[in-house]
Amino acid sequence: MYELLGAGIANIVQLKYLIPLAIGTLVGVIGGALPGVTITMTIIVALPFTFGLDPLQGLSAMVGIYVGGSAGGLITATLLGIPGTPSSLATLFDGFPMATKGEPGRAIWLGIWASFYGGLLGGIFLIAATGPLAKFALRFGPWEYFSLFVLALSMVAGLVGASLLKGLIAGMLGLVVTVLGNDPMMGVPRLTFGIPFLAGGIEFLPVLIGVFAFAQIMTDAEKMGGTTRIVEAVSAASVLAVSHLKVTWEILSRPFLLLWTSLIGVWIGVLPAIGGSAANMMAYDQAKKFSKRPDAFGTGIPEGIIASEASNNGNVGGSLVTIMAFGIPGDAVTAVMLGALTIHGIQSGPLFISQQPTLAYGIFAAYLIAHPLMVVITGIAARWAVKVVTVPKSLLYPIVLVLCVVGAFALNNTMSNVHVLLVFGVLGYAMVKAGLPLAPFILGVILGDQIEINLIRSIMSDPDPWLFVTRPISGALLAAAVGSVVLALWQHHRAEAKRRGSDSDTPMNAADF
Amino acid sequence: MGRDAITGLVVFATSLFLFWATLKLERHPLVPVGPEFYPQLILGATALLALLLVVSDLIAHRRGRVATRPTVSTARPNYTLVVIAFAIFAIYVIALPYLGFRAATFAFLVAMPLALQSPRGDRRRWRVVFVVALIATVAIYLAFEGYLQVLLPRGRWLGF
Numbered sequence A: 001m002y003e004l005l006g007a008g009i010a011n012i013v014q015l016k017y018l019i020p021l022a023i024g025t026l027v028g029v030i031g032g033a034l035p036g037v038t039i040t041m042t043i044i045v046a047l048p049f050t051f052g053l054d055p056l057q058g059l060s061a062m063v064g065i066y067v068g069g070s071a072g073g074l075i076t077a078t079l080l081g082i083p084g085t086p087s088s089l090a091t092l093f094d095g096f097p098m099a100t101k102g103e104p105g106r107a108i109w110l111g112i113w114a115s116f117y118g119g120l121l122g123g124i125f126l127i128a129a130t131g132p133l134a135k136f137a138l139r140f141g142p143w144e145y146f147s148l149f150v151l152a153l154s155m156v157a158g159l160v161g162a163s164l165l166k167g168l169i170a171g172m173l174g175l176v177v178t179v180l181g182n183d184p185m186m187g188v189p190r191l192t193f194g195i196p197f198l199a200g201g202i203e204f205l206p207v208l209i210g211v212f213a214f215a216q217i218m219t220d221a222e223k224m225g226g227t228t229r230i231v232e233a234v235s236a237a238s239v240l241a242v243s244h245l246k247v248t249w250e251i252l253s254r255p256f257l258l259l260w261t262s263l264i265g266v267w268i269g270v271l272p273a274i275g276g277s278a279a280n281m282m283a284y285d286q287a288k289k290f291s292k293r294p295d296a297f298g299t300g301i302p303e304g305i306i307a308s309e310a311s312n313n314g315n316v317g318g319s320l321v322t323i324m325a326f327g328i329p330g331d332a333v334t335a336v337m338l339g340a341l342t343i344h345g346i347q348s349g350p351l352f353i354s355q356q357p358t359l360a361y362g363i364f365a366a367y368l369i370a371h372p373l374m375v376v377i378t379g380i381a382a383r384w385a386v387k388v389v390t391v392p393k394s395l396l397y398p399i400v401l402v403l404c405v406v407g408a409f410a411l412n413n414t415m416s417n418v419h420v421l422l423v424f425g426v427l428g429y430a431m432v433k434a435g436l437p438l439a440p441f442i443l444g445v446i447l448g449d450q451i452e453i454n455l456i457r458s459i460m461s462d463p464d465p466w467l468f469v470t471r472p473i474s475g476a477l478l479a480a481a482v483g484s485v486v487l488a489l490w491q492h493h494r495a496e497a498k499r500r501g502s503d504s505d506t507p508m509n510a511a512d513f
Numbered sequence B: 001m002g003r004d005a006i007t008g009l010v011v012f013a014t015s016l017f018l019f020w021a022t023l024k025l026e027r028h029p030l031v032p033v034g035p036e037f038y039p040q041l042i043l044g045a046t047a048l049l050a051l052l053l054v055v056s057d058l059i060a061h062r063r064g065r066v067a068t069r070p071t072v073s074t075a076r077p078n079y080t081l082v083v084i085a086f087a088i089f090a091i092y093v094i095a096l097p098y099l100g101f102r103a104a105t106f107a108f109l110v111a112m113p114l115a116l117q118s119p120r121g122d123r124r125r126w127r128v129v130f131v132v133a134l135i136a137t138v139a140i141y142l143a144f145e146g147y148l149q150v151l152l153p154r155g156r157w158l159g160f
Helices: A002-012 A015-033 A039-050 A055-079 A086-100 A104-137 A142-159 A164-179 A196-200 A204-221 A244-252 A255-270 A276-290 A302-325 A332-343 A357-388 A393-410 A416-434 A438-461 A472-501 B003-022 B037-063 B079-116 B123-147
Strands: none
Touching: A002 A015, A002 A055, A002 A357, A015 A039, A015 A055, A015 A357, A039 A055, A039 A204, A039 A332, A039 A393, A055 A086, A055 A104, A055 A302, A055 A332, A055 A357, A086 A104, A086 A276, A086 A302, A104 A244, A104 A255, A104 A302, A104 A357, A142 A164, A142 A438, A142 A472, A164 A438, A164 A472, A164 B003, A164 B037, A204 A332, A204 A393, A204 A416, A204 A438, A204 B079, A244 A255, A244 A302, A255 A276, A255 A302, A276 A302, A302 A332, A302 A357, A332 A438, A393 A416, A393 B079, A393 B123, A416 A438, A416 B003, A416 B079, A438 B037, B003 B037, B079 B123
């Protein structure tokens, strides 16, 4: 393992890979810093640029965006009081007060270094856990895969923050999308309504791009047409110089906080589709609970910044584990990465690490090297970020849409995917307005084909349906799926009871994000 | 009837329609699981869940406790602008094969920002929109066609 990792690092430090990684990290930091532009959108925009690159170059750029984006949000959260991404929301609670008290440099660098250490702890987990988990997954037959996918869908449906029922409906709608086209066994056209393009099924990338990009852009467009201006930045933004030794000591002198909040991030990352937005809120909440001075949280203390930033970068490592060990995207960003792998003809899943060790360890190496790059780039970018974030969205969003079109078109050089982009853009916006969560929908679209194939394979091997329950791993996974649904129902009832028992201005909890 | 009930009804009707369409699928005598098996399973479950959503919303309304989430913004959404933005994007998509990437994209990058935030009499903003549209079109074209070898759409009418 260490030799492969060493070879991966030696590979990545070559300019051929280092440049896409550095550019990706820079783009990620900028995308993360732009309020309203999520990491998902940044990676979607960058996706078409990776088509012409070799797989490791493209994936290095994406890993850079993911790592940079997770840290970039802290710049605006700290200096402007506006979280650049939902995953930096909790950073704002203490980062902005600290900055307004005249310590913007300390606030920024606490966040950057906490992101660095949290990310590296996530990296240790990523490297240590992916191999054993993939080996374990090799024992899976179609029954286990089917049950694993059902578990992933049920967890996402229950944990996205909307009602469980709506989460399940969104997931099922995603599965419906994958039913369109020829059936995988005999090639019989299903629900194609005479449209030749549908015979091949719908590719998931234009669906993903359309749903996420339009859901965000059009929701923002609802508020446009006025004269909304971004609030003034912290005036002392120019004074960002600090003693790095002092800041590092501030973080490392709280080892339990750093370790615990990073682990929360990693664990949330491993759970499908919850993402850094929940991780940073949960970590902040935990840091507050374990603190000797919980009342000081929100007034500009380092613990709040460390908890939030260590968790959201630890989350990146956790998310990468699920995609590399099981082929299941941990969130929307890794879903796009999964798409990038597919474009390059690479099948992710348990065999990925053994069949493509150079690529797998190249990704690990890119992840590790992206962190020092992130520190340097975020530190430099913070000086100019305040100017960059004032770019009007009315100018930015049309360019993003053009890049979405290029990304969809370049998949196979046909306009059909651009039409899919438009149709699912409308659907994505409609889903947001209907209160249907997008994450289970996308997971359904991604996993739909695999669920069907594994279900049919298991029935063809042995028609006894009880095998799904009696095979130990499959049974345990299905039990976990039922457990996650029951837990979500219980949480919902508890929240309802609380809501009824208190006034209407109940504070929001982490799951709402 | 609330938003959830309407959503549930739309999903229910769509699922039933698609379920009906799968009834026409022919089974192959040699394959134990026909092409209709999985779609019917999925569509049946979707219809059932949608029905549950309708019922739960109706019950909630009857009890007079409709879940309301706190909203961050109290401003009224500008749906007209959303419709206009979708229309401009749809026109862009339709125009791409006729005008080609360069002309259609430039026009789109001028039209969309102007629709999203009208410059009215602000001459400087007009200039900014045109310059950004020109630079972005050229940059995207050169990056994809020149560097990444992605062939972008050519226009049937304009020939480039």
